[in-house]
Amino acid sequence: xxxREIPEMLIGTIAGLWRYPVKSLAAQPLVSVMIExxxxxxxxxxxxxxxxxxxxxxxxxFRGKEHGLLHTVxxxxxxxxxxxxxxxxxxxxxAGRYFDAQPISLIWDSWLHDVEMLVGYALDPLRYRPNLFAxxxxxxxxxxxxxxxxxxxxxxxxxRVVAPIHRCVTTTYDVATGHSDPAVLREVAQRRxxxxxxxxxxxxxxAVARGDAIxxx
Numbered sequence: 620x621x622x623r624e625i626p627e628m629l630i631g632t633i634a635g636l637w638r639y640p641v642k643s644l645a646a647q648p649l650v651s652v653m654i655e656x657x658x659x660x661x662x663x664x665x666x667x668x669x670x671x672x673x674x675x676x677x678x679x680x681f682r683g684k685e686h687g688l689l690h691t692v693x694x695x696x697x698x699x700x701x702x703x704x705x706x707x708x709x710x711x712x713x714a715g716r717y718f719d720a721q722p723i724s725l726i727w728d729s730w731l732h733d734v735e736m737l738v739g740y741a742l743d744p745l746r747y748r749p750n751l752f753a754x755x756x757x758x759x760x761x762x763x764x765x766x767x768x769x770x771x772x773x774x775x776x777x778x779r780v781v782a783p784i785h786r787c788v789t790t791t792y793d794v795a796t797g798h799s800d801p802a803v804l805r806e807v808a809q810r811r812x813x814x815x816x817x818x819x820x821x822x823x824x825x826a827v828a829r830g831d832a833i834x835x836x
Contacts, residue, residue, distance in 0.1 A: 627834065627835055627836055628756075628834065628835055629756045629832055629833070629834050630753075630755070630756050630759045630761070630771070630833050630834060630835060631727060631753035631754055631755050631756050631759060631832075631833040632753065632754050632756070632830060632831065632832055632833060633751060633752070633753060633754075633773060633774075633827065633828065633829050633830060633831045633833065634728065634752050634753060634754040634829065635648070635744060635749070635751070635752030635829070636648070636649040636650070636651070636652060636750070636751060636752070636827065636828070636829050637649060637745070637748075637749065637750060637752075638652065638659045638660075638661050638662035638663075638750065639662060639663050639748065640661055640662070640663070640664060640665060640693075641663075641664075641665045641666070641667065641693070641694070641695060641698070641711070642663045642665065642666040642667070642680055642682075642717040643666075643667070643680065643681065643682050643683045643689050643690065643698075644667075644689060644690065644692055644693055644694070644695075644697075644698055645690060645691060645692060645693040646690075646745055646748065647661075647693075649829075650828060650829055651826060651827065651828035651829070652826070652827060652828075653824070653825070653826050653827075654723070654773075654776040654778075654821055654824055654825060654826070654827055655821070655824055656821050656824055657716055657722055657821070658716060658718070658722030658723060658750075658821065659722070659723065659750055662716070662722075662750065663716055663717045663718055664713055664715075664716065664717075665695065665711055665712065665713045665717070666680040666681075666711075666712055666713075666717035667680060667681045667695060667698050667699070667702070667709040667710065667711055667712075668680060668681070668709065668710050668711075668712050669681050669702075669707060669708070669709060670708045670709065670710045671706070671707050671708045674707055680717055681698070681702060681707065681709055682789070683748075683789035683792065684787050684788045684789045685707075686701055686702070686705060687792045687797040687799060688701055688792075688797040689701060690745075690748075690789075690792065690794065690797075691794075691795070691796075691797060695709075695711035699711075720782065720784075720818050721781060721782065721818035721819060721820055722819075722820065722821060723750050723751065723778055723818065723819040723820070723821065724747075724748065724749045724750050724751070724784060724816055724817070724818055724819070725749060725750065725751040725752075725753065725778070725780075725816060725817050725818075725819055726744055726747055726749040726751070726752050726753065726815065726816040726817075727752075727753045727754075727755050727759070728744075728752065728753065728754050728755055729755040729759065729760070730762065730763065730815055730816065731744055731747075731815070733810075733811060733815075734803070734806060734807055734811070734815060737806035737807075737810055738800070738802050738803055738806055742803070743793075743794045743795075745794045746789075746790050746792070746793075746794055746803070747784075747786070747790055747815055747816055748789075749816060751773070751827070753833055756833075763783040763784075763814050763815075763816065763817050764783060764814075766780045766817055767780055767781065767782065767783070767817070768780065768781075769835055770822055770835065770836050771819075771833055771834065771835055771836065772832075772833070772834050772835075772836045773827050773831050773832075773833050774825055774826055774827040774828055774831040775823075775824075775825025775826050775827070776821065776823055776824060776825035776826070776827050777821075777822040777823035777825070777836065778819035778820065778821060778822060779819060779820045779821075779822045780817050780818075780819050781817075781818055781819060781820055782817065782818045783812075783814040783816070783817055783818075784814065784815060784816040784817060784818055785813050785814060786804060786807050786808075786813055786814070786815055787804070788804060790803055790804055790807070790815075791803045791804050
């Protein structure tokens with residue numbers, strides 16, 4: 620892992636906090652939550668497996684990139700109805716955690732603003748399905764790769780930044796309508812090395828709340 624010497628400093632505050640009880644479905648906004656050794660309590664405990672034998676993801680979780688409206692519904696029943704419309708049979712399973720890579724995803728508003736400047740309009744951070752959305756502290760100008768290897772304290776928890784998040788077509792879908800704008804992903808791919816946000820592991824469990832300070836340690 621890339622170990623970086625980042626001085627101890629305040630780098631932001633928590634402006635948004637979400638979990639996704641069912642992978643790829645709607646976010647649940649939180650005021651506070653416990654971060655456990657394997658992630659946020661209640662996050663991605665259920666997934667929808669494809670049971671259609673002829674589907675390319677048969678036996679694997681059905682994802683937002685497979686259906687542009689999946690993130691607009693909150694229950695497995697509603698998701699199964701969307702799948703049925705597309706000719707895909709789905710089964711809800713709850714046998715562990717269903718992360719793409721790591722248990723915590725984190726985005727700064729300054730990084731989102733980069734993309735907003737490129738596409739020319741405001742973007743809802745939920746397009747990127749973060750667990751934590753940070754408001755940058757005055758003077759904070761680091762980008763994703765500069766934070767890899769850093770340990771950050773948030774509330775009573777400590778996280779380790781381990782990797783940038785590379786983005787897919789899911790981010791092109793409007794959170795409310797499902798309308799797709801390919802420019803959202805194209806600009807990130809061409810101008811930000813297809814990166815927006817960072818993955819983190821949990822160094823120390825603890826409670827985190829909106830408004831908590833984020834500091835390097």
